[in-house]
Each structure stands twice: as structure tokens, then as C-alpha cells.
Amino acid sequence: MIKRGKFITIEGTEGVGKSTNIEFIKEYLVRQGIPLLLTREPGGTPLAEEIREMLLKRRDEKMDESTELLLIFAARSQHLQQVILPALKGGRWVLSDRFTDATYAYQGGGRGLNISLITDLEERIQGELRPDLTLLLDIDVKLGLERAGRRGELDRFENEQLPFFEKVRKAYLKRIQESPDRCMVIDASPSLRVVQESIKKVLEPKIEEFLAEN
Ligand code: TMP
Numbered sequence: 001m002i003k004r005g006k007f008i009t010i011e012g013t014e015g016v017g018k019s020t021n022i023e024f025i026k027e028y029l030v031r032q033g034i035p036l037l038l039t040r041e042p043g044g045t046p047l048a049e050e051i052r053e054m055l056l057k058r059r060d061e062k063m064d065e066s067t068e069l070l071l072i073f074a075a076r077s078q079h080l081q082q083v084i085l086p087a088l089k090g091g092r093w094v095l096s097d098r099f100t101d102a103t104y105a106y107q108g109g110g111r112g113l114n115i116s117l118i119t120d121l122e123e124r125i126q127g128e129l130r131p132d133l134t135l136l137l138d139i140d141v142k143l144g145l146e147r148a149g150r151r152g153e154l155d156r157f158e159n160e161q162l163p164f165f166e167k168v169r170k171a172y173l174k175r176i177q178e179s180p181d182r183c184m185v186i187d188a189s190p191s192l193r194v195v196q197e198s199i200k201k202v203l204e205p206k207i208e209e210f211l212a213e214n
Pocket of ligand 1: 104107
């Protein structure tokens with residue numbers, strides 16, 4: 001029987017260096033000989049990427065918070081059924097740039113939506129599936145926004161202001177504290193080299209543990 005792959009997710013607010021660090025994590029896992037699929041949310045399939053565009057696009061009409069939540073879970077359902085679940089079942093590991101912790105943080109924390117609504121959708125759409133490991137890259141919101149530079153066209157989320165991102169960060173940290181076995185926080189404020197050393201330090205034993213499982 002093929003051993004189910006592991007599901008690893010990376011989270012963080014603006015300016016934490018998510019893309020660079022995901023590339024680092026990907027290379028690290030591939031060097032261990034792990035068959036890996038790199039993906040992202042919202043998105044990860046052609047249809048889910050179309051939903052992503054709807055979510056990120058700025059328009060005159062205000063997007064209702066519940067509409068936003070449902071679109072996120074619509075994209076997630078498609079992504080899960082078409083990409084994530086088949087990969088895991090086939091023994092590949094999946095590394096996803098964001099997953100449902102982002103919904104708790106952005107829609108729950110940032111938008112103030114009722115958490116039980118998110119929990120309900122999570123259970124209905126994902127069933128038992130939860131990430132095996134989540135790394136939260138954490139940074140002071142002001143510093144993150146400075147680092148992100150906020151140049152050029154900002155998308156619908158990037159266009160939000162400091163108080164929104166403060167709420168998102170707070171919700172992320174709360175969520176991470178609630179699942180200490182699955183989630184690890186990495187301080188993303190030092191230099192890239194130091195951040196990547198911290199990532200390696202938490203990743204190494206966890207990967208060894210995963211590989212040793214029957
Ligand atoms: P990205 O910029 O990291 O690719 O993510 C796109 C935006 O989508 C980001 O601003 C956060 C937002 N988002 C949510 O609001 N809820 C979610 O569940 C996910 C996965 C992303």
C-alpha cells in the first residue's frame with residue numbers, strides 16, 4: 001500500500017517573505033528525496049485560479065464578507081478534490097502556500113466573521129483533512145508592510161489598512177497557539193539567513209519524524 005503523503009502549509013501576513021521561504025522549504029524537502037507538489041490558495045487549479053482572480057480584483061461593488069468566505073471555500077473544494085487529495089493518496093507530499101488557517105485569520109480575524117461558520121465549512125469541505133504541519137512566518141505588522149513595499153497595483157487584500165492586518169496577525173497567533181502539535185511560529189523579522197536557519201531547525205526533526213512513521 002502507498003504511504004499517504006504529508007500535507008505542509010505555510011502562512012503569514014504581508015511582507016514575511018513567504019515566497020522566498022517557500023522556495024527554500026521546497027528545495028530542502030526535494031533534497032531529502034521527498035516527492036513534492038507545490039501549490040497555493042486560493043488557487044491551485046485553473047478553476048480555483050479564476051476564483052482567486054475574483055477574490056483579489058478590486059471593483060466598485062463591495063464584496064460581501066460571506067461571499068468572500070464562500071468563494072474561498074469554493075476554490076478550496078476544487079483544489080482539494082482535483083489536486084491535494086489525489087496527490088496525498090498517491091504518496092506525494094503537498095506544500096501549500098496558505099490553507100484554512102488563512103481563512104480563520106483573514107475572514108475570521110480580519111473581517112470579523114463568525115468562527116463557527118468557518119468551522120462548519122471546514123468540516124463539510126475538508127472532512128478529516130487537516131495539515132500535518134503548519135509554519136507561521138510571523139512579523140510585526142508595521143515592519144511587514146514596510147518590507148512589502150506596497151508598490152504598484154495593490155490587490156483587494158493588500159489594499160487593506162494596518163488595523164485589518166493587526167487583527168489578521170492576532171487571529172493567526174491565537175490559532176497557532178490552539179494547535180501546538182501541528183503549528184510552529186517562525187520569527188520572520190531577522191535577516192533571511194537567520195529566518196531560514198530557524199525554519200531548518202524546526203523542519204528537520206519534524207521531517208525525520210514523518211519519514212520514520214510506518
Ligand atoms: P497571497 O498573496 O499569499 O497569494 O494570498 C492571496 C490573498 O488571499 C492574501 O491576501 C490572503 C487572502 N486569503 C484569505 O483572505 N483567506 C484565505 O483563506 C486564503 C487562503 C487567502
